[in-house]
Amino acid sequence: MDYEQRARDTADCLLRYRTDEAGWKVCRRSNNVVVSWRPSTEFPGNVYKGVGVLNGSPAKVWECLKPEPNGLRVKWDDNVKKFQLLEQISEDVAICRTVTPSAAMGIIAPRDFVDAILVKRYEDGAISSNATNVTHPSCPPQSGYVRGFNHPCGCICVPISGEPNKTQVFSFFQTDLGGLLPRSVVDSFFPSSMADFYSNLAKSVKSLKDL
Incomplete structure (x- = not known):
């Protein structure tokens, strides 16, 4: 498998999601965060998009988000229990394993995911x-x-012009959770989970010293 190419294709895909406004349906609004969805073309499910503005420089926000073992994400993100580096492919591409805890009052059992991750x-x-x-x-x-x-x-x-201490954050989740979960559980889990994601990220950014 060409991990490097697969990761770069993914970055191109997310850039298209960021700029393509067609077909998104808003499913949740809270604290200046808007969560939308549309049917995925990748698998029989939905792709979810979150857009929000956080108080904090891009450097501070990225410090909380960057995918690295023993990074801050494991501490603040309720959906990341463990994050492991399996192989460093190149300077900006790595193969990683993410472990998630049980969710939705135990209906969703612990999961693990193996991904090629590109920082761009x-x-x-x-x-x-x-x-x-x-x-x-x-x-x-x-x-x-x-x-x-x-x-x-x-x-x-994304930096905001004229606002050095604010950052626009796009998030995209498009996950096949596997198992035999009812569709209704999956469809209700992601919007609420993404709202919590932004809330917890904002708290983590606020707790950091200036970078």
Whole structure:
């Protein structure tokens, strides 16, 4: 598998999601965050888009979001219990395993995901984390976890002109949770989970010293 190309294709996909306004339906608004969805073209489910403005420089927001073992994300994100580096492919592409706890009052059992993740910086100062599912010989499915599959997903931190201490954050979730979950459980989980994601991220950014 060409991990590098797969990760770069994912970044291109997220950029299209960011700029393509067609077909999104708003499903949740809270605290200046808007969550929308539309049918996925990647799998028989939905792709969810979150857009919000956070108080904090892009550097501070990225410090909380960047995908790295022992990083801040494991501490503030309720949906990330463990984050492991399996293989560093290149300077900006890595294969990682993410473990999530049970959710929805135990209806959703613990999951694990194996992804190729690309960190990409843009000329306008934006920076993104882009992930999609892959297989890796060091990490077959394990007992105690349902293997889930992330289709192109990630976060993009975008500077706001004239507002150095604010950051626009796009988030995209497009996840096949696996298992035999009722569709209604999945459809209600993601919008509320994404609202919590922004709330917890904002608290984490606020707690950081200036960067």
